[in-house]
Amino acid sequence: MVINNSVALITGGAGGIGEVTAKALAAAGAKVVICDCVQDQIDRVVSEIKGAGGEAIGVYGSVTSEEDQSRFVSEAINAFGKLNIMIPFAGIIRDGTVVTPDKETGKVSKKLSFDSWKSVIDVNLTGTFLAIRESVEAMVNGGWDGIVFAISSIGKEGQVGQINYSSTKIAVAYMPKILVGEFMLRRIKNIRSVGIAPGFVATSILKGMNQEALAGILKDVHLGRLIEPEEIARLIMHCIENDAINGTTFEITGGLCYSKARAK
Numbered sequence: 075m076v077i078n079n080s081v082a083l084i085t086g087g088a089g090g091i092g093e094v095t096a097k098a099l100a101a102a103g104a105k106v107v108i109c110d111c112v113q114d115q116i117d118r119v120v121s122e123i124k125g126a127g128g129e130a131i132g133v134y135g136s137v138t139s140e141e142d143q144s145r146f147v148s149e150a151i152n153a154f155g156k157l158n159i160m161i162p163f164a165g166i167i168r169d170g171t172v173v174t175p176d177k178e179t180g181k182v183s184k185k186l187s188f189d190s191w192k193s194v195i196d197v198n199l200t201g202t203f204l205a206i207r208e209s210v211e212a213m214v215n216g217g218w219d220g221i222v223f224a225i226s227s228i229g230k231e232g233q234v235g236q237i238n239y240s241s242t243k244i245a246v247a248y249m250p251k252i253l254v255g256e257f258m259l260r261r262i263k264n265i266r267s268v269g270i271a272p273g274f275v276a277t278s279i280l281k282g283m284n285q286e287a288l289a290g291i292l293k294d295v296h297l298g299r300l301i302e303p304e305e306i307a308r309l310i311m312h313c314i315e316n317d318a319i320n321g322t323t324f325e326i327t328g329g330l331c332y333s334k335a336r337a338k
C-alpha cells in the first residue's frame with residue numbers, strides 16, 4: 075500500500091509511539107486522525123503536524139467506549155473521505171503481583187486490585203478489538219485498501235508483575251492471524267492485518283514501571299539501550315508498504331535475551 079494520500083487513524087496518537095508514528099506517516103503524505111483521551115495533547119500533536127505541512131485532525135474520546143470508537147472512524151471518513159490504516163496505540167499499564175504477603179507475618183497484605191485488572195483489559199484488549207472492528211467494517215463497506223494493526227508487546231511472553239498487561243498482549247498478538255483467517259472465510263480481499271510486539275521503548279509508559287526491574291531488563295537487551303519510538307514507526311511504515319506482510323506479529327526488541335524478570 076502507498077502511504078502518500080492514505081488515511082490513517084491512530085488511537086493513542088497524542089503521545090508516545092502513537093504520536094511519533096502519526097508524525098512519520100503525515101511526513102510521508104498520509105492524512106492522520108489522532109484519537110486520544112487527552113485533549114491538550116491532541117491539540118498539540120495536530121498543530122505540530124499541520125505546522126510541518128501535514129494534514130491531521132484530532133478526535134477526543136476513550137478507546138474503552140464503543141460509541142467513541144465508532145465516532146473515531148466516522149470523523150475520519152467525514153474529514154478525509156476514506157480510511158486505509160488503523161493503528162491502536164492506546165495502551166496502559168497498572169503493575170503489581172497478584173498477591174503480596176507481608177514480610178513479617180507471611181499473610182497477604184496486598185492484592186492486585188480489580189480496577190488495576192479491568193482498566194488494563196478495557197483499554198488494551200477491548201480497546202484494540204473495538205478499533206479493529208469499527209475500522210474493518212468501514213474498510214469493507216468503503217471497498218478501500220486497508221491494513222489494521224494490533225500492538226502487542228514483548229510482555230506477551232509473560233512479564234512478572236504484569237498479569238493484566240501480559241494477558242492483553244498475548245491475546246492481541248493472536249489477533250492478526252485470526253483476522254486474516256476470517257478475511258479468507260468471508261472473502262474479504264482488501265484488508266491486511268499485522269501485529270507489532272515491541273520490546274522496551276523510550277516513552278512515558280515506562281515511567282510507571284518498577285525502575286529497578288527496568289534497569290535489570292536492559293542488561294539483557296543485546297542492543298544495550300531502549301528502542302526509540304522512531305524505530306517502531308519505521309517498522310510500521312515498512313509493514314504498510316509491503317503487501318506480502320500479513321497475518322503475523324513482529325517482535326522488535328533490540329535482541330531481548332534471557333531476563334530474570336520474565337517467566338520461561
Ligand SMILES: NC(=O)c1ccc[n+]([C@@H]2O[C@H](COP(=O)([O-])OP(=O)(O)OC[C@H]3O[C@@H](n4cnc5c(N)ncnc54)[C@H](O)[C@@H]3O)[C@@H](O)[C@H]2O)c1
Pocket residue numbers: 085086087088089090091092109110111112115135136137138162163164165166197198225226227228271272273274275276277278279280
Ligand atoms: N513503551 C514501551 O516500551 C512499549 C513496549 C511494548 C508495547 N508498547 C505498547 O505500545 C502502545 C503505546 O505505548 P506508549 O509507550 O507509546 O504509551 P504512552 O503512555 O506514551 O502513550 C499512550 C497514549 O494512549 C493514550 N490513551 C491511554 N488510554 C486511552 C484511552 N482509554 N483512550 C484513548 N487514548 C488513550 C494516552 O493518552 C497516550 O497518548 C501501548 O499499547 C503499549 O502497551 C509499549
